[in-house]
Amino acid sequence: MSTDLRVLIVDDDFHVARLHAAYVDSVAGFLALAPAGSTAQALQSVHSLRPDLVLLDVYLPDGSGLDLLGQLDVDTMMLTAASDALSIRTATRRGALAYLLKPFTADALSQQLRAYARYRRILDRQQSVDQETIEKARRALFAGEVSSSGRQRTATESAVLESLEPGEQYSAAEVAERVGVSRATAQRYLSTLADDGAVEIQLRYGTTGRPEHRYGVPGRR
Incomplete structure (x- = not known):
């Protein structure tokens, strides 16, 4: 994507919000906005900042994040300690794209954000989509995508795959720069992905x- 996806974190604990913002900023292609600490602040921030994605807690000082979820016209993921089945079902029913239980690692959030980036790329490629594209986009939302061989992909492997924009071809060095790894690492993961x-892989002859x-x-040139 040409511009960063802007992320609003809604959490009443300032230290937690700042930590999650650092997690977001560590993922290429994402930018954390100033966090909101209440439902009222969240509504104001969504209106004024127009984020692409909201990371929402359930427990807020002036109301429930689940109630706020129904009022937000923006992609939203739940980041919360609420582990009861009713909260999870309510969040899903009201449109949450993901539900991540606290405490979680930076890698767990990174994988979820990369999954969201995949989802956006698939749907943003064209104005009108077919059913196959819809199903592909829905599957892309699940972090830790499983390869065609049934093997679970690592975060770095998923990042390498996600760096390949549809319709474009890249060298291993270019992929390494986009992901932030060494050329040898990018080459190794690209070879594994090619095997799956x-x-x-295409050959281009230089001077x-x-x-x-x-x-x-494949099939996107």
Whole structure:
């Protein structure tokens, strides 16, 4: 994506909100906005800042995040300690894209945000989509995507895959720069993804005659 996805964190604990903001800012392509500590502040921030995504707690000083969820016309994920089944079902019924229980690691949130980025990329490619695209977008929301071989992908492997924009081809060095890893690491994960069929390899011949491997998403050139 050409611009960062703006994320509003709604949590009444300032220290927790600041920690989660640091988690968000550590993920390429995401930018944490100034957190909101109440439902009233959240509504004001959504109206004035127009975030792409809200990370919402259930327990807020002036009301329930679940009630606020029904009022928000913006993509929202729940980040909360509320572990009862009713809260989870209510959040799902009211449109939460994900439900992440506190406490969680930076990696857990990173995977969830990358899943959201995948979801956005799939749906943002075209104005009109078919049923297959809808189902693909829905599956993309689940963090820790499973490969076609049934093997669970690591966070870095998922990040490498997500760095490949549809319709584009990249060298291992370019992927390494986009993800923030070494070229050797990018090359290793690209090879694994190619073995799974998630990535295809093309050869491009330069002026020296030595072919360069280029990587892309199959069927999206």
